[in-house]
Amino acid sequence: MTASIPVFVAVDTVDLDQAHRAVAAAAAAGMGVKLGLEIFNAHGPAALRPLVPSGVPLFLDLKCHDIPNTVAGAVRGAVGAMRPDFLTIHASGGRAMVEAAVANAGDTRILAVTVLTSLDQDDLAAAGVAGTVEDQVARLAALARGAGAHGLVCAATEIAVLKARLGRDTLLVVPGIRPAGAATGDQKRTMTPRDALAAGADWLVIGRPITGAADPAAAARAIAQHILVAEANR
Ligand code: C5P
Numbered sequence: 001m002t003a004s005i006p007v008f009v010a011v012d013t014v015d016l017d018q019a020h021r022a023v024a025a026a027a028a029a030g031m032g033v034k035l036g037l038e039i040f041n042a043h044g045p046a047a048l049r050p051l052v053p054s055g056v057p058l059f060l061d062l063k064c065h066d067i068p069n070t071v072a073g074a075v076r077g078a079v080g081a082m083r084p085d086f087l088t089i090h091a092s093g094g095r096a097m098v099e100a101a102v103a104n105a106g107d108t109r110i111l112a113v114t115v116l117t118s119l120d121q122d123d124l125a126a127a128g129v130a131g132t133v134e135d136q137v138a139r140l141a142a143l144a145r146g147a148g149a150h151g152l153v154c155a156a157t158e159i160a161v162l163k164a165r166l167g168r169d170t171l172l173v174v175p176g177i178r179p180a181g182a183a184t185g186d187q188k189r190t191m192t193p194r195d196a197l198a199a200g201a202d203w204l205v206i207g208r209p210i211t212g213a214a215d216p217a218a219a220a221r222a223i224a225q226h227i228l229v230a231e232a233n234r
Helices: 016-028 037-051 068-082 095-103 121-126 133-146 156-166 193-199 216-233
Strands: 007-011 032-036 058-064 086-090 109-113 151-153 171-174 203-206
Touching: 007 016, 007 216, 016 032, 016 037, 016 216, 032 037, 037 058, 037 068, 058 068, 068 086, 068 095, 086 095, 095 109, 095 133, 109 133, 109 171, 121 133, 133 151, 133 156, 156 171, 156 193, 193 203, 193 216
Parallel strands: 007 032, 007 203, 032 058, 058 086, 086 109, 109 151, 151 171, 171 203
Antiparallel strands: none
């Protein structure tokens, strides 16, 4: 990993030309890239590995969730094909599944997803989960860390409590980031890059403010500058 700016640009497209532009913008600004299920399922690892130049940090957001034996094989396959720096799994797959993912990840760090932000308390109740979303996030976060996951994907509003409960060495990768004044789109609880890093985020995930800009490279540079100025003033 050689990025100097702790941001993964979310490449949420199946258009390979658009993906190339996003990766180029990320790399030029010293950022990494996040590839998710959409582009991975459309093109597969053979087409995607050449998209990301070596040295550009890669976050493979595949959110694996299956029986431990299958997740072990899926993680081995993804790690072997793509050599990502980070790979996601669902903490709700249980302790043995998380352990299987970690045991098969090699140098790739495993990040657990707790409760999808698309789910609310009524959705959890319908699935038989009592208590609040916050309780369930805390429960699954502790389960994942206890099973060896290196970190979590979480909302900016959860950073402080998760670092306090799970320790500073729990890596937190945080989406829902918006530069001041940027359109929030469908994100409800956003934070600026500077505030999320000050709150303790280790990496940020930023998509549309960069990929949806008229000039993605300029947008990425502006965000990198905003982060560097904040760091210099700290
Ligand atoms: O475009 P935007 O900056 O909202 O993109 C955020 C990225 O982070 C998307 O790839 C989205 O799927 C992902 N993500 C998220 N919220 C979560 C988990 C992942 O926005 N809770």
